[in-house]
Amino acid sequence: MINSNDSGAEGxxxxxxxxxxxxxxxxxxxxWFGWCLILVGLLMIPVTLASRGPLLPFVACVxxxxxxxxxxxxxxxxxxxxPRDSKNNFLIAVGIWFVLLIxxxxxxxxxxxxxxxxxxxxxSTPFFAFGVRALVSRPRLDVPGS
Amino acid sequence: xxxxRHDLDPVIHSPVRFSIMAVLVxxxxxxxxxxxxxxxxSDSSLSQNVTTLERSGYAAVSKRQVGRRTHTWxxxxxxGIAAFARHLDTLRAIxxx
Numbered sequence: 001m002i003n004s005n006d007s008g009a010e011g012x013x014x015x016x017x018x019x020x021x022x023x024x025x026x027x028x029x030x031x032w033f034g035w036c037l038i039l040v041g042l043l044m045i046p047v048t049l050a051s052r053g054p055l056l057p058f059v060a061c062v063x064x065x066x067x068x069x070x071x072x073x074x075x076x077x078x079x080x081x082x083p084r085d086s087k088n089n090f091l092i093a094v095g096i097w098f099v100l101l102i103x104x105x106x107x108x109x110x111x112x113x114x115x116x117x118x119x120x121x122x123x124s125t126p127f128f129a130f131g132v133r134a135l136v137s138r139p140r141l142d143v144p145g146s
Numbered sequence: 147x148x149x150x151r152h153d154l155d156p157v158i159h160s161p162v163r164f165s166i167m168a169v170l171v172x173x174x175x176x177x178x179x180x181x182x183x184x185x186x187x188s189d190s191s192l193s194q195n196v197t198t199l200e201r202s203g204y205a206a207v208s209k210r211q212v213g214r215r216t217h218t219w220x221x222x223x224x225x226g227i228a229a230f231a232r233h234l235d236t237l238r239a240i241x242x243x
Binding site: 015018022023026029080081084 | 161164165166167168169171172173174175176177179180184185210212234237238240241242243
């Protein structure tokens with residue numbers, strides 16, 4: 001049992017260990033965010049590819065993507081634990097994806113299907129990068145021996 | 147020379163409140179029941195400790211409607227994050243880490 005008035009070295013180590021365990025448990029509850037971003041990145045690939053196809057015009061694809069992103073943002077707001085900086089990271093990933101989408105549309109010539117496919121996968125990398133980072137992130141408390 | 151224990155923050159020196167703050171600094175916000183499960187406290191104990199943190203300006207509490215139910219979300223304020231970092235440094239100094 002930890003004595004809250006114990007400010008000796010052993011008491012301090014005990015409090016740090018306890019806090020580290022709590023933070024570790026909280027971090028495990030935020031893993032959904034990483035998987036969510038990876039899923040968004042995968043979903044963005046067919047949406048981006050469709051923007052070159054005959055079925056949907058570019059503006060319609062962007063509208064579909066934005067509707068999807070708004071739905072995901074609403075889903076994130078309902079989660080019980082929201083990881084730190086998740087909203088910022090999500091918005092940054094969407095912003096980079098959108099800029100890359102515009103660049104790809106103007107730089108990759110029509111008919112260059114393999115290059116367009118690669119560029120589309122590249123446009124989704126911000127989602128994958130933030131997703132993987134969220135999955136491998138460790139608690140900020142670093143208590144040796146805990 | 148002043149001992150490091152004099153720099154300990156009385157609000158978060160309690161291991162329970164320090165653990166609550168440790169969770170809150172790792173997340174943007176945490177729903178009440180999830181925080182309760184994470185720090186393994188009863189509803190009333192968590193409520194009391196969160197109220198103490200809120201009164202000290204270390205935590206913010208907001209209520210949102212999810213479906214038909216109102217849920218309570220708790221987050222650390224910038225003041226709380228700074229206090230936690232200072233307290234953590236002090237504890238590390240005392241522990242010799």
